[in-house]
Amino acid sequence: MVVDAPAKPVRFEFKNCSYRVKVRSDGRGLGNTPACCVKTKDRYLLRNVSASVSSGEVLAVMGPSGAGKTTLLRMLALEKGPGTPYGNVTLNGHAFTRTVYTAHAASVEQEDSLWAFLTAREQLEYAVRLSRPALRSAERAAAVDELLGALGLESCQHTRAGNALVRGLSGGQRRRLSLALALAKEPLLVFLDEPTSGLDAAGAAAVMALLKSVARRVNAAILCTIHQPSSAVFAGFDKTLILSGGRAAYCGPASELVGYLASIGQPVPANTNPADHMLAIANADFTDASLVEEIIAQWSSKQPPPQTEEADCGSEQQPAGAGVATQFGVLLHKHGRLLLRDPIMYSARCVIFVVISLFLSIIYIDTRRRDSQEQLFPRLFLEAPTMGALPAAGAWWISNIAPALGLLPLLAQFLDLQILRRELRDGIYHPAVYAPMMFVLAFANLVPVYAVADWPWETLGLQCVIFAFTLAAFDCLAQAWFLGLLMNGFMMPPEDIIWPIRIFAYALPLRWQIQGSTYILWAMGDHTYGGTERCVFNATGEGECSQGFFCPDAPPTSCYGETGEEILDSFAANYSCFTSENTVALCMLYILLFALVCKLVYALALSAVRGGKMVKPPTTPRASPTTSPSVSRSADPSSPAHPGPRRVQPFATRQS
Numbered sequence: 001m002v003v004d005a006p007a008k009p010v011r012f013e014f015k016n017c018s019y020r021v022k023v024r025s026d027g028r029g030l031g032n033t034p035a036c037c038v039k040t041k042d043r044y045l046l047r048n049v050s051a052s053v054s055s056g057e058v059l060a061v062m063g064p065s066g067a068g069k070t071t072l073l074r075m076l077a078l079e080k081g082p083g084t085p086y087g088n089v090t091l092n093g094h095a096f097t098r099t100v101y102t103a104h105a106a107s108v109e110q111e112d113s114l115w116a117f118l119t120a121r122e123q124l125e126y127a128v129r130l131s132r133p134a135l136r137s138a139e140r141a142a143a144v145d146e147l148l149g150a151l152g153l154e155s156c157q158h159t160r161a162g163n164a165l166v167r168g169l170s171g172g173q174r175r176r177l178s179l180a181l182a183l184a185k186e187p188l189l190v191f192l193d194e195p196t197s198g199l200d201a202a203g204a205a206a207v208m209a210l211l212k213s214v215a216r217r218v219n220a221a222i223l224c225t226i227h228q229p230s231s232a233v234f235a236g237f238d239k240t241l242i243l244s245g246g247r248a249a250y251c252g253p254a255s256e257l258v259g260y261l262a263s264i265g266q267p268v269p270a271n272t273n274p275a276d277h278m279l280a281i282a283n284a285d286f287t288d289a290s291l292v293e294e295i296i297a298q299w300s301s302k303q304p305p306p307q308t309e310e311a312d313c314g315s316e317q318q319p320a321g322a323g324v325a326t327q328f329g330v331l332l333h334k335h336g337r338l339l340l341r342d343p344i345m346y347s348a349r350c351v352i353f354v355v356i357s358l359f360l361s362i363i364y365i366d367t368r369r370r371d372s373q374e375q376l377f378p379r380l381f382l383e384a385p386t387m388g389a390l391p392a393a394g395a396w397w398i399s400n401i402a403p404a405l406g407l408l409p410l411l412a413q414f415l416d417l418q419i420l421r422r423e424l425r426d427g428i429y430h431p432a433v434y435a436p437m438m439f440v441l442a443f444a445n446l447v448p449v450y451a452v453a454d455w456p457w458e459t460l461g462l463q464c465v466i467f468a469f470t471l472a473a474f475d476c477l478a479q480a481w482f483l484g485l486l487m488n489g490f491m492m493p494p495e496d497i498i499w500p501i502r503i504f505a506y507a508l509p510l511r512w513q514i515q516g517s518t519y520i521l522w523a524m525g526d527h528t529y530g531g532t533e534r535c536v537f538n539a540t541g542e543g544e545c546s547q548g549f550f551c552p553d554a555p556p557t558s559c560y561g562e563t564g565e566e567i568l569d570s571f572a573a574n575y576s577c578f579t580s581e582n583t584v585a586l587c588m589l590y591i592l593l594f595a596l597v598c599k600l601v602y603a604l605a606l607s608a609v610r611g612g613k614m615v616k617p618p619t620t621p622r623a624s625p626t627t628s629p630s631v632s633r634s635a636d637p638s639s640p641a642h643p644g645p646r647r648v649q650p651f652a653t654r655q656s
């Protein structure tokens with residue numbers, strides 16, 4: 001068996017949960033306006049909602065539109081949100097924190113976030129490798145087979161997931177694969193947001209039946225929201241929590257709802273789905289508001305006062321995730337596959353780079369000649385940015401086109417953000433740097449130029465490094481490309497740019513890439529260039545020419561020098577981005593620093609995405625959601641009668 005029952009059954013419990021947001025004093029939402037800028041008041045989207053779910057059970061949260069189902073699910077799954085959550089949320093009696101979530105819970109969101117170019121089996125293999133690194137290869141394959149079997153995905157295991165552009169798995173198969181991915185880490189608790197959305201009645205019934213059987217089979221507790229279940233689906237729920245206007249209208253076994261409704265004088269009419277009837281009478285938008293209040297009050301009055309008992313704590317064991325080396329290896333393997341299959345990420349860029357570099361090098365093929373001064377400036381054009389020959393066409397050559405195409409991976413990263421978010425939140429890996437791919441791209445960008453335009457091959461390695469650093473930097477901040485271009489020292493010296501805008505001239509990497517790269521090309525190649533003669537000095541040491549050389553066949557404005565250093569000095573006289581001093585190491589350091597800062601910001605942003613606020617215990621004096629007289633026996637979240645969250649302790653894990 002791949003997924004044995006947990007060492008001890010789990011019980012996920014939430015008591016007196018409330019969720020408070022700030023709205024404008026006239027009741028309208030804040031939108032993007034900061035709360036400090038307008039007069040606000042508190043609004044409770046949830047008030048004193050309590051329920052529990054244990055191993056092997058499915059708790060379905062139902063309610064009319066706007067009842068607070070999503071708010072509750074997101075709050076319990078510790079998702080980031082606009083408001084402040086209150087209440088006691090525990091797993092086996094311990095406060096449900098982000099650490100506990102990462103170790104023992106997983107979520108399946110309404111939108112499937114899958115790698116479009118990987119097959120169902122491949123995605124599961126990576127997920128199992130990352131979340132259960134102790135498994136040997138055969139055990140891993142068995143675990144994947146087990147998940148594919150449990151979710152009915154065997155027949156499509158070799159089909160890629162697909163997306164809006166690329167055909168792949170069907171909607172139902174994608175939903176099941178999302179659930180299988182959540183189960184790959186053997187969670188004790190799974191949150192599902194509207195698992196049946198977008199499915200027809202038969203599909204919805206099949207998914208719910210599957211959830212029930214999966215919950216029993218892997219002994220996990222499942223908490224899901226559901227909109228409008230059919231009678232068959234409803235009858236299959238272990239427990240239902242019905243919300244109305246953010247408050248509980250019923251919580252208990254689905255099978256007992258009919259009896260309960262009869263007991264409060266709201267019997268289910270003949271041939272009517274009990275769920276439909278309940279949702280209809282609990283919907284304040286379409287039913288008499290006083291009836292809805294009455295139903296909520298009836299339920300509230302039947303609830304026992306809150307319990308404060310401690311539950312079983314389990315052992316101190318924590319499931320071990322994959323180490324950094326394994327994470328890096330698995331990600332590299334996955335991205336190697338994506339390199340071949342996903343055109344946006346790498347392969348399309350590689351091809352574009354090769355084609356553009358070839359095209360430009362062929363146009364500039366005459367710059368191979370080193371016997372006259374006239375090809376020196378075009379040679380510089382090929383490498384460095386210029387407003388020269390084709391300004392109208394926006395002619396940016398080797399140094400500039402590659403970073404500009406950083407927009408492509410930025411788009412890809414944006415499209416994949418949802419997947420990264422899921423994987424990070426479920427704790428299967430940490431944000432990683434995809435640095436090696438930058439070297440592949442730099443290579444694709446440079447080799448055609450070296451081959452066609454006869455650049456000195458001995459400098460290829462160093463050029464690849466500086467290009468890879470620059471690509472990494474611009475992948476993080478592609479939108480800064482134009483700013484970098486403007487401020488790279490070619491158009492105007494940084495000293496002429498006013499503060500504080502000048503900071504960009506020093507911070508953005510393009511300037512340092514051009515400075516380093518031109519030095520590598522011109523001064524490290526050990527080549528000399530024709531068309532000059534050395535100056536003759538008289539006895540007093542006064543030269544006939546200030547630069548030490550002159551060009552008999554060219555005007556002084558087209559006379560650059562014999563050695564790389566002389567040529568760079570000539571360029572530097574007009575363009576401050578060039579220098580004949582060897583600053584390559586410093587340039588690389590600046591670019592790397594820029595890339596690292598960007599990656600750090602990106603990692604922090606992703607980390608922020610990983611988790612929202614932990615649910616606060618109901619001890620804050622401001623939290624007083626019992627504003628409705630109808631919820632007379634509901635506990636006030638500010639009441640000291642309710643315990644705060646207990647110290648986080650790990651849980652017993654399953655044996656694999």
Ligand SMILES: Nc1ncnc2c1ncn2[C@@H]1O[C@H](COP(=O)(O)OP(=O)(O)OP(=O)(O)O)[C@@H](O)[C@H]1O
Nearest residue numbers: 021023029045064065066067068069070071072082
């Ligand atoms: N930031 C916010 N500020 C004010 N009100 C909000 C905010 N976010 C959500 N709401 C309101 O909270 C209520 C609950 O929203 P929620 O999305 O949880 O409902 P739901 O039951 O999931 O609805 P549906 O089934 O239509 O998805 C809604 O009335 C919604 O308009």
